[in-house]
Amino acid sequence: MSEPNYLASAVVKAIMIGDAGVGKSSLAHRFCDKEWNPHFVSTVGSDFKEVRIHREDGRIALQLWDTAGQEKYRTLIPAYYRGADAAIIVFDVTSVSSFEGVTSWVNDLRKHNGYSDPTVVLVACKVDLERAVPYAAGLELATSLQCKYFETSSQDGSAVDDVFHYVVDACLAKRAATGLSQRELSKKSVNLRDDNFYYQRSTGLCMCGDFRQGMK
């Protein structure tokens, strides 16, 4: 890691959910690593990435839990819902079934998110390809879920940054509205040099010991 200061002034934890192959990992990779990789393998369990976002008040650590969409991992995902500030629900604009699957992800989220009231965004991926889901249908679903709607391409990068910057700003605004002070927000700060926290920036993989507990 090249950043000289490892302390963040606040942490935003976001979970990425959606059916297998819709483009969650590609979206996270495009935003965090500014790269497009057409050869992604299906995620096993979940991957973790962290990226710093600069804001007036300091540097925000956006922590992304990129979960596996395959059905066999679905029972593992509720563990990641708890304490999430945001849920990024992803579907593939070329796949009607992934769009129809959004409702069941929303239901899972509502069932398992515990005390938190996460900021939800609906993201359509792969808009560089021929679409099967019209823009109006995506927008209508987002409106019914009372959340923001984005259409992205991880291949060409369109609107990818908008998703994550919106998530950070919406989560910080929600905290500010609930009256949490910067001091309280700072309690969620993380020192990436902590011995309990093993971070592999190159792969985006992270194994957390006490750290993950501390974020709940």
Ligand SMILES: Nc1nc2c(ncn2[C@@H]2O[C@H](COP(=O)(O)OP(=O)(O)OP(=O)(O)O)[C@@H](O)[C@H]2O)c(=O)[nH]1
């Ligand atoms: N053309 C195009 N292909 C994409 C885009 N995003 C993802 N893909 C492709 O879609 C396939 C699946 O992408 P992933 O990012 O692995 O999907 P995922 O949602 O993480 O899948 P799981 O980990 O199995 O849940 C890969 O072959 C990607 O290259 C995109 O924006 N445009």
Ligand SMILES: [Mg+2]
């Ligand atoms: Mg994946």
